[in-house]
Amino acid sequence: MKPAAFDYVAPTSLDAALTALADGGYDAKPIAGGQSLVPLMAFRLAVFGQLVDLGRIEELQGVARDGDELVIGAATRQAAIAKDALVAEHAPVLAQATGWIGHQQIRNRGTIGGSICHADPAAEYPATAVALDATIDVASTRGRRSIPAAELFEAAYTTTLEPDEVAVAVRIPVRRPGEGTAIFEVARRPGDFALAGCVVRVATSGGAVIDARVLAFGVGGAPIRLAAAEAALAAGAGVGSQELTAALQADADGLTPPEDAQATSAYRHSIVVHVANTAIAEAIADSQ
Amino acid sequence: MSRQQVEMTVNGRVHAGEVEPRLTLVDFLREDCALTGTHTGCEQGVCGACTVLVDGEPMRSCLMFAVQADGAQVTTIEGIGGGREGLTPVQQAFMDNHGLQCGYCTPGFIVTVEAFLRDTPSPSDEQIREALSGNVCRCTGYQGIIAAVRQAADQLAAEARS
Ligand SMILES: Cc1cc2nc3c(=O)[nH]c(=O)nc-3n(C[C@H](O)[C@H](O)[C@H](O)COP(=O)(O)OP(=O)(O)OC[C@H]3O[C@@H](n4cnc5c(N)ncnc54)[C@H](O)[C@@H]3O)c2cc1C
Ligand code: FES
Ligand code: FES
Numbered sequence: 001m002k003p004a005a006f007d008y009v010a011p012t013s014l015d016a017a018l019t020a021l022a023d024g025g026y027d028a029k030p031i032a033g034g035q036s037l038v039p040l041m042a043f044r045l046a047v048f049g050q051l052v053d054l055g056r057i058e059e060l061q062g063v064a065r066d067g068d069e070l071v072i073g074a075a076t077r078q079a080a081i082a083k084d085a086l087v088a089e090h091a092p093v094l095a096q097a098t099g100w101i102g103h104q105q106i107r108n109r110g111t112i113g114g115s116i117c118h119a120d121p122a123a124e125y126p127a128t129a130v131a132l133d134a135t136i137d138v139a140s141t142r143g144r145r146s147i148p149a150a151e152l153f154e155a156a157y158t159t160t161l162e163p164d165e166v167a168v169a170v171r172i173p174v175r176r177p178g179e180g181t182a183i184f185e186v187a188r189r190p191g192d193f194a195l196a197g198c199v200v201r202v203a204t205s206g207g208a209v210i211d212a213r214v215l216a217f218g219v220g221g222a223p224i225r226l227a228a229a230e231a232a233l234a235a236g237a238g239v240g241s242q243e244l245t246a247a248l249q250a251d252a253d254g255l256t257p258p259e260d261a262q263a264t265s266a267y268r269h270s271i272v273v274h275v276a277n278t279a280i281a282e283a284i285a286d287s288q
Numbered sequence: 289m290s291r292q293q294v295e296m297t298v299n300g301r302v303h304a305g306e307v308e309p310r311l312t313l314v315d316f317l318r319e320d321c322a323l324t325g326t327h328t329g330c331e332q333g334v335c336g337a338c339t340v341l342v343d344g345e346p347m348r349s350c351l352m353f354a355v356q357a358d359g360a361q362v363t364t365i366e367g368i369g370g371g372r373e374g375l376t377p378v379q380q381a382f383m384d385n386h387g388l389q390c391g392y393c394t395p396g397f398i399v400t401v402e403a404f405l406r407d408t409p410s411p412s413d414e415q416i417r418e419a420l421s422g423n424v425c426r427c428t429g430y431q432g433i434i435a436a437v438r439q440a441a442d443q444l445a446a447e448a449r450s
Binding site: 189 | 358
């Protein structure tokens, strides 16, 4: 199908884009890579009077280091993140997460800001952003603010951004000594959205886990912290231990994963334990 | 809704026109440029039949609007091989290995593989499969396509050595 008609602007400055969005109100919509938005428009699930293209705005592009943080421009393409040297050194799990996103042709156009703002429940970047304690810098003509990733994702496809706000950058604390990270997921075919996946970050001291973030995706509306597993890990429960297994089971029992043509709710329920176990083991191995 | 001027270089030739912003790049290529080698299968980014190179990188031309390609260098299947040089090693390898049957998916595969082997000159079998994962073929069962990429990769590597 073909999208409904719209007007199109491609400003080269962030200010011009913010003004266009403020003027357009609910009828105006940012477009970045278009890899989620264009299919929605083609199905006419979404209709807008005006698209404001963020793709020609220099200041939304690229990866830089700012003190203890990596600052990634919201319109930086996923393919650029996958091969960025700073990301590989300071936030390697973000590069690993990128490898799970769709296919090369999608990653060549899709952006980090687009993925985060789209907030697909099965997407890799939102859960990774929460696991890494990332912050999202956003701007509108009303000013700027920073939103912790943990407070950004409200529900499936729903964030706490206002319609006139643009994500400008994703700030990620650089990896600290003794930290370990990993991401693992199960999908029907390579490149498909995950049936269930998990991103893990552990902090260790003297080889022992002292803190953990365990984020599941694909099993609820927003990325979900597996809090019992996090607590068990911080209390010293090892991979394969009874304590960790029981904690993961308790976390999984608290979930009501979606059911669709790809997988039943019960199947997602069973694989979330498997992907979490795998990612936890890999994150701990990565910290050593 | 106002029409807009676009100008892009397609296969080395400048194409300009006035288009509706909602015109996808694939429709611009097929209908305004009369380059019908780029196919549409799903028009939702899943099948890969519409893959073209935009500034050298393979992308879905069904998930881009023509206005977004303003100023870009686009390469379609018509810009790859043919003419006096004949088929490229990738195209010849698809023929040699039964990498195509009806041919509907083939332009998307060829464009994807040309960029893949440019960036990954000595790929492992796993890298080949990963690179092909974004293109759907309903005929061949993929084995001939994988064999074709292997042959083309080996041939290009041998040519680079000599
Ligand atoms: C075949 C296929 C397979 C895919 N598989 C996966 C997968 O496995 N995992 C995965 O995570 N994703 C997958 N995707 C989606 C892909 O990652 C998209 O690129 C991503 O979800 C959206 O990024 P985008 O830059 O294309 O954003 P767009 O499609 O341009 O925009 C998406 C939404 O975000 C908004 N937006 C974009 N940028 C900003 C900004 N800076 N500030 C405010 N709002 C903004 C837009 O208004 C829109 O609502 C797949 C897509 C396709 C077509
Ligand atoms: S037509 Fe573009 S991916 Fe199928
Ligand atoms: S050859 Fe027919 S779809 Fe691939």
